[in-house]
Amino acid sequence: MHLIGARETVRNQLAAMRLKDLAEHLGLSQTTVSRALNGYPEVNEATRLRVAETAERLGYRPNASALRLATGRSGAIGLVLRGAEELGPHMSEFLAGMGGRMATEEIDILVTTVDSYQDEVAAYRRIAASQKVDAIVLHSPKVVDERVKLLKDLRIPFVLHGRTNIGETVAWLDIDNTGAVERATGHLLDLGHRRIALLNGIKGRTFAEHRELGYLAALSARGVPFDAALMSNSVFTDEAGFRLAQSMLQMDSPPTAFMAGSMMTALGVFRAIRQAGLTLGRDVSLIAHDDVFPYLNADNMFPTMSTTRSSIRQAGTRVAELILQILGGKKIDDVHELWPVELVLRESTGPAPQNVTR
Amino acid sequence: MHLIGARETVRNQLAAMRLKDLAEHLGLSQTTVSRALNGYPEVNEATRLRVAETAERLGYRPNASALRLATGRSGAIGLVLRGAEELGPHMSEFLAGMGGRMATEEIDILVTTVDSYQDEVAAYRRIAASQKVDAIVLHSPKVVDERVKLLKDLRIPFVLHGRTNIGETVAWLDIDNTGAVERATGHLLDLGHRRIALLNGIKGRTFAEHRELGYLAALSARGVPFDAALMSNSVFTDEAGFRLAQSMLQMDSPPTAFMAGSMMTALGVFRAIRQAGLTLGRDVSLIAHDDVFPYLNADNMFPTMSTTRSSIRQAGTRVAELILQILGGKKIDDVHELWPVELVLRESTGPAPQNVTR
DNA sequence: GAGAAATTTGAAATCGCTTTGAATAGCCCT
DNA sequence: AGGGCTATTCAAAGCGATTTCAAATTTCTC
Numbered sequence: 001m002h003l004i005g006a007r008e009t010v011r012n013q014l015a016a017m018r019l020k021d022l023a024e025h026l027g028l029s030q031t032t033v034s035r036a037l038n039g040y041p042e043v044n045e046a047t048r049l050r051v052a053e054t055a056e057r058l059g060y061r062p063n064a065s066a067l068r069l070a071t072g073r074s075g076a077i078g079l080v081l082r083g084a085e086e087l088g089p090h091m092s093e094f095l096a097g098m099g100g101r102m103a104t105e106e107i108d109i110l111v112t113t114v115d116s117y118q119d120e121v122a123a124y125r126r127i128a129a130s131q132k133v134d135a136i137v138l139h140s141p142k143v144v145d146e147r148v149k150l151l152k153d154l155r156i157p158f159v160l161h162g163r164t165n166i167g168e169t170v171a172w173l174d175i176d177n178t179g180a181v182e183r184a185t186g187h188l189l190d191l192g193h194r195r196i197a198l199l200n201g202i203k204g205r206t207f208a209e210h211r212e213l214g215y216l217a218a219l220s221a222r223g224v225p226f227d228a229a230l231m232s233n234s235v236f237t238d239e240a241g242f243r244l245a246q247s248m249l250q251m252d253s254p255p256t257a258f259m260a261g262s263m264m265t266a267l268g269v270f271r272a273i274r275q276a277g278l279t280l281g282r283d284v285s286l287i288a289h290d291d292v293f294p295y296l297n298a299d300n301m302f303p304t305m306s307t308t309r310s311s312i313r314q315a316g317t318r319v320a321e322l323i324l325q326i327l328g329g330k331k332i333d334d335v336h337e338l339w340p341v342e343l344v345l346r347e348s349t350g351p352a353p354q355n356v357t358r
Numbered sequence: 359m360h361l362i363g364a365r366e367t368v369r370n371q372l373a374a375m376r377l378k379d380l381a382e383h384l385g386l387s388q389t390t391v392s393r394a395l396n397g398y399p400e401v402n403e404a405t406r407l408r409v410a411e412t413a414e415r416l417g418y419r420p421n422a423s424a425l426r427l428a429t430g431r432s433g434a435i436g437l438v439l440r441g442a443e444e445l446g447p448h449m450s451e452f453l454a455g456m457g458g459r460m461a462t463e464e465i466d467i468l469v470t471t472v473d474s475y476q477d478e479v480a481a482y483r484r485i486a487a488s489q490k491v492d493a494i495v496l497h498s499p500k501v502v503d504e505r506v507k508l509l510k511d512l513r514i515p516f517v518l519h520g521r522t523n524i525g526e527t528v529a530w531l532d533i534d535n536t537g538a539v540e541r542a543t544g545h546l547l548d549l550g551h552r553r554i555a556l557l558n559g560i561k562g563r564t565f566a567e568h569r570e571l572g573y574l575a576a577l578s579a580r581g582v583p584f585d586a587a588l589m590s591n592s593v594f595t596d597e598a599g600f601r602l603a604q605s606m607l608q609m610d611s612p613p614t615a616f617m618a619g620s621m622m623t624a625l626g627v628f629r630a631i632r633q634a635g636l637t638l639g640r641d642v643s644l645i646a647h648d649d650v651f652p653y654l655n656a657d658n659m660f661p662t663m664s665t666t667r668s669s670i671r672q673a674g675t676r677v678a679e680l681i682l683q684i685l686g687g688k689k690i691d692d693v694h695e696l697w698p699v700e701l702v703l704r705e706s707t708g709p710a711p712q713n714v715t716r
Numbered sequence: 717g718a719g720a721a722a723t724t725t726g727a728a729a730t731c732g733c734t735t736t737g738a739a740t741a742g743c744c745c746t
Numbered sequence: 747a748g749g750g751c752t753a754t755t756c757a758a759a760g761c762g763a764t765t766t767c768a769a770a771t772t773t774c775t776c
Contacts, residue, residue, distance in 0.1 A: 376731095376732060376733085377732065377733060377734095378732075378733095388732090388733080388734090389734085389735080392733070392734060392735085393734090393735090396734085420732075420733065420734095421731085421732050421733070423731085423732080423733090424731070424732035424733040424734090425732080425733055425734080426733090427731090427732080427733070427734095428732080428733040428734040428735085429733080429734065
């Protein structure tokens, strides 16, 4: 019993080491240890070395909550997802990109899932009021997205992945959906296609509207009238792609080419074409938008798939970078990036078939 | 100037409201307000009502960091992902399930991405030392997984999604991979198939080993010898499925049936079968494991796909629940769940073709 | 070698919450 | 009226870090 010094409280061996413990261990004040660890200049180099070495050896890490309380920064950035719809392959790729960049800064990503738009608004309010995150990634914007206003009112820094027309300055990163689809559609038109189907994303989402703009622009540039029956809006699933393509192929005057909004959609279209007894790349052409999923490679398809390509993972990485810049003080007026989209032609596109009689 | 009371410090309007502000506003002490908000019994019901109403009206939310520091609980659970490989469709479904359950408890999910196993270990140490999370979800275990030991040493509660043979008691939830594959393989054997390919997951992962066990058990039960050339291990991608199925179909004695480890794999197999000029469900049979992705429905395929089915999203929800139970004091010895897997027969399976001469 | 300047360290305040222990007020009894 | 309870409320002490301000020590400068 008396072997244990009474002056010093004996902490549970299992409890994590605190700054105080480390300081006592070193015979220094908490102040000095803290400074040494955080690279302040006013600490003796020999001391700093000793502190760093001991901290490392003892596995000391500042308590995250205490650090956050003291500094006011939470060391995390928030991502609110509408569980069912949004946490799909696109988001996980984006997340992977973001995570990669944030990991090097020891910043975590706080994922909150919600069920409805109302819940989403509530979640933002909650996150803001409780100061859980330093910034937010806003995504999947609608053409007019009130969430932007909300976040601005809440005074929480954020970067928008996509664009919106809300008349407020926001930091954003987006890909040139209009240009991509315009070019792809133009290419199909040049190949002689006149009936081109557009399997677009959910109505109201900015990217979907942008794609529609590009589609219409290409048609109108070549004086080809558009047919609303060839334009559809839905989620990007294999199933929707199949269903839509199937019904369009049964039209009196079916499309000879498809523009699929995602690789998932393309898989369904693919299937519908085959089921109709047609051959992709000969009877029917297909260009899909490729967000570059590592597990679904356009080059490895049969036939290989022509795509408009833009890595959503890279976008995630860059958005993370932009957030760091903003947290570092950069003005959001200067944070706008529009990424070009490649058009990669492969085997799924070919000249329009001559005898349209089927 | 003198209109502003000098006694009370004027806080920036923009700064979030603190408990102190709320208390002053109410003319009560922080203690009472805190208690009222947290449902302690020793506070007058009228007071509680008034506090609750005012807090709500003013949008007060306790500062997360302060709350965490004071209570010692972080209100978050951790998920470490090896970015590139792991953050795919499976994980995002699992995450969606977890998130749904955690959201109702106002618990967040802290996602950390890492690049290597070493980084992963470092990440766990960091997370533990900085007390960022109350618990961890450990996933994708290997047959012998040292991460279990690490987390136990770190004394951080966790639930394992899957199983491992490390000789330590851990809380886990897993699906009956062995049983599922055994039954599916048995069914194919009953249909007369003798050359059945197994496109399994990555070697060393417990679930892959379990599936192999089931496969071998079914074969041996019917006295059918196994052929190592029909067993493969790889990631669950469309591409790998295609490549493996394609090469197997070119064997002298090709398989007449495939067991695909995931829907992604199945898509590739599907393609290889078609490319070989064969018809799925007639010339070749296919059973895929279906984790139930909302965007890839076995029922909507053509032909519809026979599957072993188990919702990974539900698993996520349940794992979240188990974590909550453990944090609530439940002994980990009592937390083990083995979920049965359905075998759903659809059109992609049929009797083995009679004339094997091709 | 004395005083000024620079370097290095430390005590204590602070961040915003919870919680312990004490104080006050109200009520019932005898 | 005073003692004993119970019901409420509050002041102050943590939680574990950072940071301000002051003190102690060393190094210059002349």
